[in-house]
Amino acid sequence: MLLPLLLAVEFGESDADLVRRLQRRDPRAMAELYDRYGRLVYALILRVVRDGGIAEDLVQETFLRVWNRVQGFDADRGGLAPWLLAVARNRAIDYLRSAAGRMRNAVELPETEHPALFADMEKELLNSDRVRRVREALEKLSQNHRAVIELAYFEGLSQAEMAERMGEPLGTVKTWVRTALKSLRDELGTAATA
Amino acid sequence: MNCDDLRDHYELYTLGIAEDPELSEIRAHLERACSTCVPGVRDARELIALIGATAPAAEPPARLRKRVLAAVGGQPASIWNWSPVWAAVAAGALIAAVVFNIRAHRAFAELAQAGAELTQVQAESAAQNTELARLNQAFAILNQPDVKQVVFGGGTPQPPRGRVFLDPKRGVLLLASNLPPAPSGKIYEMWVIPKAGKPVPAGLFQSAADGTAIHVLAGSVDVAGTAAVAVTVEVAAGAQVPNLPPVFAAAL
Numbered sequence: 475m476l477l478p479l480l481l482a483v484e485f486g487e488s489d490a491d492l493v494r495r496l497q498r499r500d501p502r503a504m505a506e507l508y509d510r511y512g513r514l515v516y517a518l519i520l521r522v523v524r525d526g527g528i529a530e531d532l533v534q535e536t537f538l539r540v541w542n543r544v545q546g547f548d549a550d551r552g553g554l555a556p557w558l559l560a561v562a563r564n565r566a567i568d569y570l571r572s573a574a575g576r577m578r579n580a581v582e583l584p585e586t587e588h589p590a591l592f593a594d595m596e597k598e599l600l601n602s603d604r605v606r607r608v609r610e611a612l613e614k615l616s617q618n619h620r621a622v623i624e625l626a627y628f629e630g631l632s633q634a635e636m637a638e639r640m641g642e643p644l645g646t647v648k649t650w651v652r653t654a655l656k657s658l659r660d661e662l663g664t665a666a667t668a
Numbered sequence: 669m670n671c672d673d674l675r676d677h678y679e680l681y682t683l684g685i686a687e688d689p690e691l692s693e694i695r696a697h698l699e700r701a702c703s704t705c706v707p708g709v710r711d712a713r714e715l716i717a718l719i720g721a722t723a724p725a726a727e728p729p730a731r732l733r734k735r736v737l738a739a740v741g742g743q744p745a746s747i748w749n750w751s752p753v754w755a756a757v758a759a760g761a762l763i764a765a766v767v768f769n770i771r772a773h774r775a776f777a778e779l780a781q782a783g784a785e786l787t788q789v790q791a792e793s794a795a796q797n798t799e800l801a802r803l804n805q806a807f808a809i810l811n812q813p814d815v816k817q818v819v820f821g822g823g824t825p826q827p828p829r830g831r832v833f834l835d836p837k838r839g840v841l842l843l844a845s846n847l848p849p850a851p852s853g854k855i856y857e858m859w860v861i862p863k864a865g866k867p868v869p870a871g872l873f874q875s876a877a878d879g880t881a882i883h884v885l886a887g888s889v890d891v892a893g894t895a896a897v898a899v900t901v902e903v904a905a906g907a908q909v910p911n912l913p914p915v916f917a918a919a920l
Contacts, residue, residue, distance in 0.1 A: 501740055501741055504736070504737060504740050505733075505737055508733055508736050508737065509733075512728055512732070512733065512736070513725070513726070513727065513728060516726055516727075516732070517723045517725055517726040518720050518721075518723045520723070520726045521723035521726075526729075527829070527845060527846065528829070529728075530728070530729065530731075530732050530845070531830065531843065531845050533728065533732055533736065534732070534736050534739055534880075535810075535843070537736045537739070537740070538736075538803075538807070539807075539810070541740045542807045542811075553714075553717070555717070555721075556713060556714065556717035559717050559720040559721065560713070560717065562720075563720055567684075568817070569819070569831075572817045572818070572819045592713065604718060605718060605721045605722060608715075608718040608719060608721070608722055609722045612719070623719065626683045626685055627683060627716065627719050627720065628723075630684065631685075632685050633685055633687070651680065651685070652676055652680075655679040655680070655715075656676065658715060658719075659679070659715060662718075
């Protein structure tokens with residue numbers, strides 16, 4: 475377990491350096507950012523929109539938005555990867571909503587991706603060990619609980635939209651969502667202290 | 669509402685599916701930098717980010733890297749970046765070369781050559797500045813929370829597709845892909861089509877070799893009075909009325 479920790483520390487430090495270079499408008503820093511996180515961003519967006527061509531457009535838009543907003547990011551305290559994923563998810567969900575003519579959800583997407591919101595996050599957050607544990611925790615959920623998490627995260631559905639899609643009462647869906655999120659939280663907390 | 673009541677809603681807020689009254693309460697607690705809710709929402713963001721990282725692995729095509737880097741003015745395979753600083757350095761080098769060659773009795777020919785190259789460098793720099801200004805206009809439109817967005821060409825494999833963003837104060841942004849460069853002597857022209865009246869010319873543009881295009885019409889636009897945004901192929905000088913059926917149209 476020492477290797478992921480060392481890698482995480484190394485990643486955290488170089489992320490801060492990378493952000494500083496992006497803030498100095500160094501285009502080569504953008505190349506490094508893409509090389510480091512391009513696959514992760516592409517995989518997430520492709521999972522949401524399920525179309526390679528559209529995913530490419532949205533990946534480009536994601537990196538452009540990060541380039542444009544990086545001045546507001548705290549290089550020493552910010553979690554770069556979580557911010558990048560939030561921007562990527564928002565672009566993809568925004569696309570799905572526009573394509574389907576759906577209403578926006580209660581929380582406007584830009585409210586969830588301001589760079590200042592990603593301060594003081596764990597530097598090693600997205601190391602492979604953590605991601606594996608989340609994947610396992612998701613697999614432990616019941617089918618309905620996993621479905622609502624996926625519909626909320628990867629399709630951006632509101633709880634009312636999920637209820638309609640699943641043909642279940644809204645109250646039932648709300649209970650599933652909260653129970654599923656609590657299970658994930660508890661499972662990760664337990665795993666972290668095990 | 670106290671923080672204990674909100675605890676189970678932090679992830680819902682982060683996912684964008686929290687509802688009132690908890691939504692308003694969380695916003696209020698965050699605004700006043702609540703010492704319980706701020707770290708609580710941060711932890712929720714971490715959990716939600718981890719869910720995003722569980723998406724099945726996928727390999728992006730190699731061309732995507734070039735697209736991303738070109739969009740921010742970077743050169744993917746070269747350390748040379750024709751920013752104004754580099755242009756100035758290049759210009760200095762050229763002038764130095766000219767001085768040396770004057771001493772070698774080749775002043776006039778070299779001076780002419782240096783002047784031509786300097787002009788080229790300045791043209792490249794000016795083109796890059798123009799491109800940067802265009803991207804800034806695009807960002808300004810994209811960043812508006814109330815921008816109206818229309819998708820076109822979705823679900824069809826080959827024809828052009830993309831999105832149009834309309835901001836009443838800043839103008840119209842078109843992002844397209846699968847749009848091959850217009851034939852020699854021709855150019856793409858965007859039109860804003862009002863609900864009542866004739867199509868209004870909205871600028872000329874050419875797509876890149878990879879079929880992508882970004883075009884901005886800067887300035888105010890009557891979004892409520894607009895029926896569609898369309899693109900036609902026109903002669904290189906452009907036209908005041910569309911002469912051919914649209915290559916695509918995004919209906920509002």
